Amino acid sequence: HNVDVPFKKATFGMGCFWANDALYGAQRGVLRTRVGYSGGTKENPAYKSLGDHTEVIEIDYDPKTVNYEELLDLFYAHHEYGLTTKVKRQYMSLILYHDEEQKLAAENSIKSEEQKRNTKLITEVAPAGKFYPAESYHQKYRLQRHSFLCDELNLTPQLLQTSHVAARLNGYVAGVGKPEELEQDIIKLGLSEKAAEYLRIQYKDNIGGTLYC
Ligand code: MHO
Numbered sequence: 001h002n003v004d005v006p007f008k009k010a011t012f013g014m015g016c017f018w019a020n021d022a023l024y025g026a027q028r029g030v031l032r033t034r035v036g037y038s039g040g041t042k043e044n045p046a047y048k049s050l051g052d053h054t055e056v057i058e059i060d061y062d063p064k065t066v067n068y069e070e071l072l073d074l075f076y077a078h079h080e081y082g083l084t085t086k087v088k089r090q091y092m093s094l095i096l097y098h099d100e101e102q103k104l105a106a107e108n109s110i111k112s113e114e115q116k117r118n119t120k121l122i123t124e125v126a127p128a129g130k131f132y133p134a135e136s137y138h139q140k141y142r143l144q145r146h147s148f149l150c151d152e153l154n155l156t157p158q159l160l161q162t163s164h165v166a167a168r169l170n171g172y173v174a175g176v177g178k179p180e181e182l183e184q185d186i187i188k189l190g191l192s193e194k195a196a197e198y199l200r201i202q203y204k205d206n207i208g209g210t211l212y213c
Helices: 017-025 068-077 100-117 147-152 164-172 179-188 193-206
Strands: 008-013 030-038 054-061 094-097 124-127
Touching: 008 068, 017 030, 017 054, 017 068, 017 164, 030 164, 054 094, 068 100, 094 100, 100 124, 147 193, 164 179, 164 193, 179 193
Parallel strands: 094 124
Antiparallel strands: 008 054, 008 094, 030 054
């Protein structure tokens, strides 16, 4: 479940976090993901009482394998409600940066996206503050629809937020990721033949489909 390499964090709000958990989980260089609430001031928010927080995904990534700019490209390519129409804070377009380098990259990316699209974006940029993990049933939401896989992996509530293999599989069951990386992961993650076969079928069924609910 664990991959022990140096990592950086990235935090994004881009609509319902179920989709984004799957989107990022199966990307090259993404080690772990978890969804939660951040960007606001309310203490101990919950799904039913978010206050001024936003649904965000927190990504642990290996900067040697994927860079922040690539994660930003995905950010702009996958917004549930688009990038120009204002939505409620729960689903707002939000980049929470973890250092000055990310801040600069985020600000530059907005400028260049605005030029490319010839329109103003609603995306906001702010420093990453306290992150409140969402309730367990929101973590790896797509994967949790497949109890066979969750049982195979012995997933616990803790592992839903920290497991490398859970992050990857949560993407693959939703049809995200490249087929050759799926095959590499099946070997690297040591999946059983039965789990591998199951995963391939889910992946094929969902590839190219919408990630949103
Ligand atoms: N459309 C989903 C959104 C869930 S999400 C975690 C629902 O209404 O349940 O915001």
